[in-house]
Amino acid sequence: MSLSHPKSVLITGGSSGLGRALALAFAGHGTTIHLSGRDAARVEAVAEECRTRGADALGRVIDVTDAEAMAAWITEADDKTPLDLVIANAGITNSTSGVPEGPERTRRILAVNVDGVVNTVLPSLAAMDARDRGQIALIASIAGFRGLPTSSAYSASKAMVKTWGEGLRGERLKTGVRVNVVCPGWVESRITDANTFDMPLLMAADKAAAIIRRGLARDDARIVFPWQMHLAVWLLAALPPAWTDPVLNRKLSGRKW
Ligand SMILES: NC(=O)c1ccc[n+]([C@@H]2O[C@H](COP(=O)([O-])OP(=O)(O)OC[C@H]3O[C@@H](n4cnc5c(N)ncnc54)[C@H](OP(=O)(O)O)[C@@H]3O)[C@@H](O)[C@H]2O)c1
Numbered sequence: 001m002s003l004s005h006p007k008s009v010l011i012t013g014g015s016s017g018l019g020r021a022l023a024l025a026f027a028g029h030g031t032t033i034h035l036s037g038r039d040a041a042r043v044e045a046v047a048e049e050c051r052t053r054g055a056d057a058l059g060r061v062i063d064v065t066d067a068e069a070m071a072a073w074i075t076e077a078d079d080k081t082p083l084d085l086v087i088a089n090a091g092i093t094n095s096t097s098g099v100p101e102g103p104e105r106t107r108r109i110l111a112v113n114v115d116g117v118v119n120t121v122l123p124s125l126a127a128m129d130a131r132d133r134g135q136i137a138l139i140a141s142i143a144g145f146r147g148l149p150t151s152s153a154y155s156a157s158k159a160m161v162k163t164w165g166e167g168l169r170g171e172r173l174k175t176g177v178r179v180n181v182v183c184p185g186w187v188e189s190r191i192t193d194a195n196t197f198d199m200p201l202l203m204a205a206d207k208a209a210a211i212i213r214r215g216l217a218r219d220d221a222r223i224v225f226p227w228q229m230h231l232a233v234w235l236l237a238a239l240p241p242a243w244t245d246p247v248l249n250r251k252l253s254g255r256k257w
Contacts, residue, residue, distance in 0.1 A: 001133050003178070004217040006084035010034040010077050012064050012120050013090030015042035017189025018139065020049075021209035022087055029054035034077040036060045036090070064090045064116030074123040082134075083127065085216070088120040088161075089139040093154045097196040098253050106153040113157035117164075125168070125177070132176040137216055138165035142185045142224070145233040149245070150252045158183075162222075169221055180215065181222050184208050185229035197252055201226050 001007075009026045013019040014035025023035050027050035035050075035057065037043045043059035050057035058077070062069050077083060091113045094101045101109065121136055128134030143151055144158030162181050169179035186192055186199040187208045203226065215223030224230045236244050 001084045001135075003135060003219055006031070006135065008032045008034075008077075008081035008083050009085045009087070010074065010083050010124070011087045011089055012036050012116070015039060015046050015059075017191065018184070018187050018205050018208055019087070019089040020046045021205035022089065022212065023050055023057075024053065025206070025209040025213050026085070027051075027053040027055035027057065031055045032081045033057045034060065034073075034083075036062045036064070036073070038063055064119055065111045067115070067119045070116075070119040071123040074120070075127070078124075078127045082131065083124060084133075085135045085137065086120065086124040086128075087137045087139065088117045089137075090116055090120075091139065091157075091191075093191050094151055095194070097194055098150055100150055101153050109153040109157055113154070114160050117161050121164075121168070128177045129172075129175070134176075135178040135180065135216065135219075136165075136168075137180045137182055137212070137223075138162075140165065140181055140183045142183050142229050142233050144183060146237040146244075148252060149249050166221070178219050180220060182212055182215070183222060183224040183230075184212075185226050201229055 007030060011019050011023050014023040015037030023033050023046055027033050033050045033055045035046060038061060040061045043061055047057040047059035060073055062073055064070060092109055095105055117138060124136055138161050140162035141158040143155045144162040148155045162183060165179055165181035172179060186202040188202060188205050192199055192202060211225050212223055
């Protein structure tokens with residue numbers, strides 16, 4: 001298996017934003033791309049874009065919170081073409097930018113971003129561990145380094161994804177299975193389209209996908225970008241909350257500085 005040119009790739013949430021950009025980044029002659037989302041038209045549109053790049057693309061309408069359906073889909077995909085790379089990408093955020101998430105959205109965010117990632121990673125790892133080969137990328141976020149006002153559940157979900165991925169990687173250091181954690185800053189997508197606050201260093205999805213692809217080829221444990229956002233969240237996490245909470249509250253509640 002080549003980390004630079006995986007031949008069989010499965011991406012959850014491949015129908016939009018970062019997932020779409022990743023599907024297109026890996027699509028090419030001789031590759032099979034399995035991608036999922038909940039909207040049939042969006043999934044098929046991206047599958048068709050992958051086909052125009054020469055890939056065999058197979059879209060699936062499936063909710064990542066459905067553990068049984070996810071296990072069946074991943075097993076079926078792996079039986080067809082043993083998966084070289086699985087990207088647990090599907091995720092959601094606050095639906096009401098600038099105000100707290102609320103009880104219903106909190107539960108939904110945790111179901112999609114935590115259970116959905118678990119439902120993707122466990123069946124993939126089972127297949128990869130058995131043949132001692134494969135790579136799994138977990139899409140966390142810069143938001144996972146520090147709890148953020150108006151994105152509390154989102155930050156918590158991404159912290160879980162980040163630390164879980166780091167642990168899974170450590171367990172497999174001496175095996176042929178790679179696990180990588182990806183923590184992007186702001187990337188253009190339906191998520192950022194809905195945000196009403198300033199998003200410094202907002203990056204195009206295809207640029208983010210290219211950075212992720214390079215990091216996965218190098219087997220970087222953590223792929224965190226852009227570096228300025230990494231530095232900023234590192235500082236935010238290190239400084240006392242009494243200093244940083246008022247700043248974050250002003251910034252993320254959509255109010256001007
Ligand atoms: N954009 C950013 O600034 C940013 C930064 C850091 C991390 N991320 C992470 O990047 C990932 C991709 O997000 P994005 O920014 O590209 O947003 P997006 O454009 O909204 O894409 C999200 C994808 O996930 C799918 N999805 C959502 N809920 C799902 C569910 N229950 N079951 C199956 N698929 C589901 C969506 O498809 P359907 O809606 O059709 O189901 C879509 O394909 C997320 O994990 C997000 O947290 C994004």
